[in-house]
Amino acid sequence: MIYNWQQKGWPDFKYDLSKIEDTILSFAEKAGRVGGLLKGLSEDVHIKTVIDMMVTEAVNTSEIEGETLRRNDVMSSIMNNLGLAQEKEHVQDKRAVGAAELMVNVQDSHAEKLTKRKLFSWHRMIMQGSKGLRVGAWRTDPDPMQVVSGYVGKRKIHFEAPPKDRVPQEMKSFIQWFNETNIGGKQEITKPIVRSAIAHIYFESIHPFEDGNGRIGRAISEKALSQGAARPILLSLSKTIEANKKDYYDALKQAQKSNEITPWLVYFSNLALQAQIEAEEEIDFTLRKTKFFNHYEPVLNERQLKAIRRMLEEGPKGFKGGMSNKKYMSLTKTSNTTAKRDLNDLVERKIFVPMGGGRSTSYDINL
Numbered sequence: 001m002i003y004n005w006q007q008k009g010w011p012d013f014k015y016d017l018s019k020i021e022d023t024i025l026s027f028a029e030k031a032g033r034v035g036g037l038l039k040g041l042s043e044d045v046h047i048k049t050v051i052d053m054m055v056t057e058a059v060n061t062s063e064i065e066g067e068t069l070r071r072n073d074v075m076s077s078i079m080n081n082l083g084l085a086q087e088k089e090h091v092q093d094k095r096a097v098g099a100a101e102l103m104v105n106v107q108d109s110h111a112e113k114l115t116k117r118k119l120f121s122w123h124r125m126i127m128q129g130s131k132g133l134r135v136g137a138w139r140t141d142p143d144p145m146q147v148v149s150g151y152v153g154k155r156k157i158h159f160e161a162p163p164k165d166r167v168p169q170e171m172k173s174f175i176q177w178f179n180e181t182n183i184g185g186k187q188e189i190t191k192p193i194v195r196s197a198i199a200h201i202y203f204e205s206i207h208p209f210e211d212g213n214g215r216i217g218r219a220i221s222e223k224a225l226s227q228g229a230a231r232p233i234l235l236s237l238s239k240t241i242e243a244n245k246k247d248y249y250d251a252l253k254q255a256q257k258s259n260e261i262t263p264w265l266v267y268f269s270n271l272a273l274q275a276q277i278e279a280e281e282e283i284d285f286t287l288r289k290t291k292f293f294n295h296y297e298p299v300l301n302e303r304q305l306k307a308i309r310r311m312l313e314e315g316p317k318g319f320k321g322g323m324s325n326k327k328y329m330s331l332t333k334t335s336n337t338t339a340k341r342d343l344n345d346l347v348e349r350k351i352f353v354p355m356g357g358g359r360s361t362s363y364d365i366n367l
Contacts, residue, residue, distance in 0.1 A: 004256050005162050005205055011173070013198055015262045017191070023269040027193050030276040034234055037283050047084070049286045053234050053279065054078055054107065056315075057222075058099040060238035061215050064245060069096045071313065078104060094129030099215075101125040106219045110226035110233075114178045116171065119208075122219060126212045138167045139210045147207075158249075159256050161207035170206045177202070178220070182227050192228020196221040197268035201255050225272070235279040240271055285316040288367040296351065303332040304342050308351075311365055322355055322362030 004010055017024075038046060058074045073093045077100030079085040091097050102125045109118065124136040134140060145161040162170055178199055181189040189195040200221045207213045218237055225233040241248045247267070255264035289312055297305065307328055311319035328339045343363060346352035352363035 001157075001160075001257070003160060003205070004259050005170070007259055009259055011177070011202055011205075012259065013202070014260045015194075015265050017194070017265075019262055020193075020265050020269045023266075023273055024191055024193055027269065027273045027276055030273065030280060031229055031233070034276060034280050034283065035229070035231065037280070038234065041283075041287070045286060045290050048290075049283055050107075050232075050234065051075070051078055051082070051084075052286060053236055053282060054100075054103040056239050056282075057236040058096075058103045060236060060242045061218050062095065062099055063242050064238055064248075065212075065214055067095060069093065069099060073097075074100050077101070095126075098125040098128035102215070102219060106222055107226075107232040110223055110231075113182075114175050114220070114223065116175060119171075119175075119216065122216050123209055123212055126215050130211070133210050138164070138171065138208050140164050141210060145207050145210075158253050159205075159207075161205065167206065167208050171208050174202055174206060178224070183230075192225050193269050193272050194265060195228065196224035196272065197265050198261070199224045200268065201252070201261060201264055204252060205256050234283075235272070235275040237271065237275050240275040240278060281316050285367075292367055296349075300346075301342070303328075303334055303338070304346060307331055307342075308365060318364060322364050323352070324362045 038049070041049060055071060055074050055078060058078075059069050059071055062069050070093065073091050073096035076085065076089045077091050077097045080088050080091070081100055081104040102122055105122065105125070112118070120136040127133060127135040139145060141164065144163070146157050147159040147161075148155045148157050150156045177187065179185060180187045181195050181198075183190070189198070200217050203217045203220055204213060209216065218241075221237060222233060222235075225235075248271075251264055251267040255261050300308075307323060310331060311323055314320065323343075325336065325339050325343060328334070328343060329336060332339070332342075334342075343352065346363070347354060350366060353366050355362050355364060
C-alpha cells in the first residue's frame with residue numbers, strides 16, 4: 001500500500017469545491033445564526049452554554065479514543081480553569097483535568113498562530129497521568145507508527161505514518177501551511193470548513209505524537225473553524241463523530257490513500273454542518289432549561305430539582321428510558337411513598353409526562 005505522504009505532490013491536496021458548495025453555504029448560514037443566538041443570551045446563560053459545549057467536546061473526543069471521562073469531573077475542571085468555581089474543586093482524574101485544560105486553551109488561543117510549542121503544550125495536557133509515553137515532543141520510536149485493528153496474528157494495517165526521522169520537517173511544513181492558509185495569509189483558504197478539513201487529514205497523516213493524535217487533530221480543526229469565524233466556534237465535532245465512528249474512520253482511511261481528497265471534504269463538511277445544527281439545538285435547549293428553572297425552582301423541593309437536573313444533563317435527546325419510580329428512589333435516596341408523591345406532583349404540574357403504565361411507568365420532562 002502506498003499512502004498519501006509517499007505519493008508525488010504530497011502535501012499538495014487536490015479537490016473539487018463544486019461538490020460541497022451547498023454544504024459550505026449551509027454551514028456559513030448556521031454558524032451565523034448560532035453567533036446571533038449567542039449575542040442575544042444573557043452573560044450567565046452565554047457562559048453556561050459555552051461551558052456545556054466544551055464539556056460535551058471533551059467527553060466525546062476522549063470517548064472516540066476509548067477513554068471514558070465523567071462529565072462532572074470535566075465540568076469541575078473547566079470551571080476551575082475559568083475561575084468560575086465558588087470553591088476550587090480537586091479532580092482526581094488527571095485525564096479529565098487535561099481534557100478540560102485543552103478545551104479552554106483551544107478557545108482562549110483561537111486567534112493565535114499555531115506553533116510547535118503550542119502543540120507540545122496541548123499534548124502535555126491530554127497526556128496527564130500517562131506512563132511510558134514520550135509526552136510534549138514528537139515521536140522518536142524507531143518502530144513504524146501504524147493504525148491497526150484486530151487481534152495479534154490477525155491484525156489489519158489501515159495506515160502507516162511517515163517514519164520518525166521525517167516528522168520534524170513534516171510538522172514544520174504543516175505549521176507553516178496552517179498559519180499561511182489563515183485569513184489574510186499567503187495561501188489564504190477563504191472557506192473555513194475547507195481549511196479545517198484539510199488541516200485534519202494533513203495532521204492525522206503525519207501522526208506526529210506517540211498517542212493523542214486524534215484529540216489534537218480535532219482541536220486543530222476547531223481552531224481553523226474559529227479563526228474563519230473570527231470567534232471561538234461553538235460546536236462539538238467529536239460528539240457528531242462519536243455518533244458514527246465507523247464512518248469517520250472509513251473516511252480517514254480512504255483519504256489517506258490519495259492526495260485527491262474531494263470525498264473527504266464531502267464527508268467532513270457534512271460532519272461540520274451536522275455539528276453546527278446540533279450546537280443550535282443545544283443553545284435552544286439551554287434557553288429552555290434556564291426558563292424552566294427560573295419558573296419552577298422556587299416551588300419544587302430539592303429531591304425533585306436533583307432528579308430533573310440529572311435528567312437534563314443528558315441534553316436535548318433526553319434521559320435514556322425516562323425517570324422511573326425506582327430510579328427516582330435511588331437518585332434521591334428516598335422512600336417509595338415519597339417518590340410516588342413527588343412524581344405525582346410533577347405530573348400534576350405538567351412538568352413530567354407519563355409514558356407506559358403500571359409498574360413500567362416512566363416519565364419524561366416537558367420543557
